[in-house]
Amino acid sequence: xxNGSIHSWRIRxxxxxxxxxxxxxxxxxxxxxxxPLLQQHTGITxxxxxxxxxxxxxxxxxGQFLMGTLSxxxxxxxxxxTGMLVAGASSVVLAFNTDTPAVIGLQAINGLAQACGWSGxxxxxxxxxxxxxxxxxxxxxxxxxxLGAFLATTFATFAATSSLLFFPSWQRGAxxxxxxxMLLAVGFSILVRNGPGSTETKAESKQSLTKxxxxxxxxxxxxxxGAYFCLKLTRYAFLFWLPVYLTERLGFTPAEAGYSSSxxxxxxxxxxxxxxxxxxxxxxxxxxxxxxxxxxxxGCACLxxxxxxxxxxxxxxxxxxxxxxxxxxxxxxxxxxxxxxxxTRETVATASGFVNGTGSTGQFLSPFxxxxxxxxxxxxxxxxxxxxxxxxxGLLLTVKWSYRVPEEDxxxxxKPAQTLP
Numbered sequence: 001x002x003n004g005s006i007h008s009w010r011i012r013x014x015x016x017x018x019x020x021x022x023x024x025x026x027x028x029x030x031x032x033x034x035x036p037l038l039q040q041h042t043g044i045t046x047x048x049x050x051x052x053x054x055x056x057x058x059x060x061x062x063g064q065f066l067m068g069t070l071s072x073x074x075x076x077x078x079x080x081x082t083g084m085l086v087a088g089a090s091s092v093v094l095a096f097n098t099d100t101p102a103v104i105g106l107q108a109i110n111g112l113a114q115a116c117g118w119s120g121x122x123x124x125x126x127x128x129x130x131x132x133x134x135x136x137x138x139x140x141x142x143x144x145x146x147l148g149a150f151l152a153t154t155f156a157t158f159a160a161t162s163s164l165l166f167f168p169s170w171q172r173g174a175x176x177x178x179x180x181x182m183l184l185a186v187g188f189s190i191l192v193r194n195g196p197g198s199t200e201t202k203a204e205s206k207q208s209l210t211k212x213x214x215x216x217x218x219x220x221x222x223x224x225x226g227a228y229f230c231l232k233l234t235r236y237a238f239l240f241w242l243p244v245y246l247t248e249r250l251g252f253t254p255a256e257a258g259y260s261s262s263x264x265x266x267x268x269x270x271x272x273x274x275x276x277x278x279x280x281x282x283x284x285x286x287x288x289x290x291x292x293x294x295x296x297x298x299g300c301a302c303l304x305x306x307x308x309x310x311x312x313x314x315x316x317x318x319x320x321x322x323x324x325x326x327x328x329x330x331x332x333x334x335x336x337x338x339x340x341x342x343x344t345r346e347t348v349a350t351a352s353g354f355v356n357g358t359g360s361t362g363q364f365l366s367p368f369x370x371x372x373x374x375x376x377x378x379x380x381x382x383x384x385x386x387x388x389x390x391x392x393x394g395l396l397l398t399v400k401w402s403y404r405v406p407e408e409d410x411x412x413x414x415k416p417a418q419t420l421p
Contacts, residue, residue: 124192
């Protein structure tokens with residue numbers, strides 16, 4: 001490829017992969033919007049919803065370890081496309097089958113399908129973009145987290161509650177996002193390429209276990225994974241339970257709760273871009289100090305909702321936005337640029353799967369932690385728990401405060417390497 005051709009392809013790959021990961025949120029965030037409506041219209045209980053979220057999160061966690069390795073072996077294009085199709089189909093079926101076992105089973109299938117997304121797309125980005133300015137490039141790319149979740153939340157809320165679509169029907173919040181994601185899967189499969197000069201990556205190695213063990217021995221990857229555990233436990237608690245908190249604790253209507261909870265992602269958008277620029281421009285390519293400072297700030301921000309009884313509910317929406325900024329910022333920085341910095345081209349999907357899989361153990365524990373703490377101690381105690389968890393994760397990251405991609409190998413992720421840092 002010529003330089004001009006590569007530049008054109010990079011723009012295309014950036015856009016397609018951005019849309020693909022944002023699209024996954026259509027069938028991830030819609031369930032949080034549907035939770036109060038499922039309670040209202042189907043009689044499903046809070047504990048049953050917690051079980052459904054647990055099933056989703058457990059399969060998502062297991063799937064991360066599997067799909068990262070699979071993307072390194074078979075190529076991410078196939079894996080990501082399959083995941084989009086299955087996730088979309090599971091949401092469509094949910095609209096027409098709301099028995100409790102079906103809801104739990106469909107969420108588990110959705111979780112496994114959702115695991116196909118991040119590690120595969122990160123591998124594609126690693127193949128097309130070099131390490132220089134990685135923080136900035138990945139900072140903008142990772143806005144798919146925030147904007148995708150925001151757009152998915154508002155779309156699901158509109159579909160499920162708006163009278164503009166003839167009559168309100170919560171089922172539309174399930175089948176409409178699912179159908180749209182399946183359409184996006186077709187476009188992704190047609191337009192994306194795994195890397196320059198190839199239409200489909202061949203299996204690079206059958207020594208998947210050796211790769212996985214090598215990744216697991218990396219100190220960098222273990223530190224990232226530990227902090228990611230704290231971030232994902234917190235993020236998914238907010239992702240699934242924020243509308244319930246707003247309706248149950250503060251008396252918001254389902255529509256008000258859906259739209260208000262979306263500011264988490266708006267704040268997150270700013271945090272994602274800010275973290276990338278800070279790591280490249282202010283900290284000279286170091287991701288860990290930015291992650292550490294933002295996570296400690298996140299802990300402090302989680303204390304703000306506890307002041308609602310004193311200040312009034314006006315503090316809630318700004319607090320949600322700030323928490324989103326300080327959660328999604330380090331989340332995307334660590335799960336994106338930091339993983340790429342700490343792995344090689346051949347192992348980036350496996351490393352991403354390891355980090356996300358470890359982090360997702362916190363994700364599948366979160367529904368039971370939320371339900372248990374709230375039922376025994378109340379919502380304010382839950383925010384105090386998030387304070388301690390976030391500060392602990394930030395302190396863990398200080399272990400690698402000084403690490404950056406070695407200057408003698410600025411394109412580390414694009415070249416083979418024998419050892420991982």
